[in-house]
Amino acid sequence: MKKILLLSIVSAFVFPCFGQQQSQYTQYMYNTMTVNPAYTGTRGLPSVFGLYRAQWVGMDGAPSTANFAVEAPITQNGQGLGLSFINDQIGPASESIVTVSYSYPIQLAAELFLSLGISGSLDFTKVDYSKLNVYDPDDPYLSGILNKTSPNLGAGVYLHSPKWYFGLSAPLILETKFYDDVKMSVVSQNMHFYAIGGYVIDLSGNTKFKPAALIKAVSGAPIAVDVSANFLFMDKLTLGAAYRWDASVSGMAGFQVSPGLYIGYAYDYDTSGIGNYNPGSHEIFLRFDLFAMTKYRLVSPRFF
Template sequence: MSATSFGQQQKVFTNFMMNDYYYNPAIAGSKDVHYANIGFRNQWAGFDDAPLTLYANFYGSAGNKMKHGYGASIMSEQSGLVQNTSFYLNYAYHVRLSDNWKLGLGIKPGYIQYNVKLYDAQLADPADAVLTGNVLSTNAFDFNTGINLYSKKFFFMASMRNALTDVITVTSFNEGLSRHYTGIVGYKWLVNAKKKPETDEEGNVIKRKKDFELMPVFLFKYVKPINPQGTIMLKATFDRKYWIALTYRTQDAAGIALGLTLKKRFNLGYAFDYSLGDIKSYNYGSHELMLTFQVTNKKPSIEEQDEEINNSIFDDNKKKKKKEE
């Protein structure tokens, strides 16, 4: 039984920036916010025994000075006869390097359980002793580490998964978890950021400035002996509510992601990618659905309070005009 029989040791996500916590434990605590998110990925839809992935994360910052980060996650994947379920806990520590820069260091120990469901297997030799029984089970301990260098506009993350390279044992077959190295770098370019709305002589809001953010991101992955793989993403966010992203994964797939933010707390995203390799003729693409809920620790600044009031006044004026018409 080969290592690939145990499914993908590192999962693939088209909308990886909405699930960056999966790639790097130092994400936890980088913002003064608590996050809870759930997600689903149907990879290679229409392809028999293709991977189906479900996950849930909860992470955020602890303490008044935003130095500590915490997190917990659970993930389950079904791929053919194999199902693996993983549980992780997370701790991160953040250091202020300057007025603009911080450095986060994170660890994520975990436990992975593998189940090989043989009752659906088609056996060449029904008397094969290795495949006797309904379910074969095994488990492995895992340990992930990561660093996160970031400012308000720039971020660079590097992480290592499966640092322990624990051995998966099923009867007489032994396979080790391979170390995966990941790097993510990105920059946020803001347009019209925090500009005051236009008002009339009486101070009524007549035109609200709408922000536009453009964020290019590059993700790099490497696991020996496979060739390195890169993913390019270009994400555009309008008015802090609506966003769209285009992605390209080298020699693998091209994708698109869409999403919206509601009440500054709920973030809903959908992603689709189209296979570009030899497998493209045998599937209908991959689909992802993600939902994130966030609660901030800090009180809004005076500027943010003013913006909220101005937006409320602007919306009220629009409703009044519609009624008058």
């Protein structure tokens, strides 16, 4: 299995690379700004978000993702500004993306808003071939370090009310190819499209239910579908499950520790063949809502 994973990593950087390239999250419903800039600031108060995901635990060179984001409304009418940092590691390769996001809301009805968002980002890609166990250490294609930097743009729309939301976005509009004429390798970064939606149903005074879905599309890969179902009890405890089409099933839990602090955890079990070689994936996040920096107060914790 290690040989298969190593071959996949090497192939991605020695030959043209296509397929799903953006970071993958199970708890996407709490991390929406990463895939849609129009979400920025729509929660109505400044927030700080941190997430760490360890995928395929126990496998050498397995992917890991760290995500840190800050967002806030910056005007009376709810325009939002956000900054995020993502670092992906897989085998000898690492990718860091710094993104600035901005959103502008349009009120369509008393409790219905359409947010328009744009983003600008810098992508720093690094491949350290010396970390590979190379059969021939003198192989010119598998030695040295590849460093590439590229700018990109993103855009999105986000329609939302207190009970439901729907968004469409393309966080990376520019298609970029990093070409190394010495190693004759191409790393291709393709345009991604996302559709996200969710609905909150009041089952009782103390229980809310929210089904949600995320659809991802990129050239060269099958459409990916994530669906989830979460229950919120007493505005404190969240329990739920998720399914990633032909890939994994997940369990999720979250707790509102205080009015300003929420912690969430997810465990993924792979349903594909690779699940036979690892015990699963783990994802944890913290979200801090900075009530002291705004005159607004949430009546109860937002479910999205």
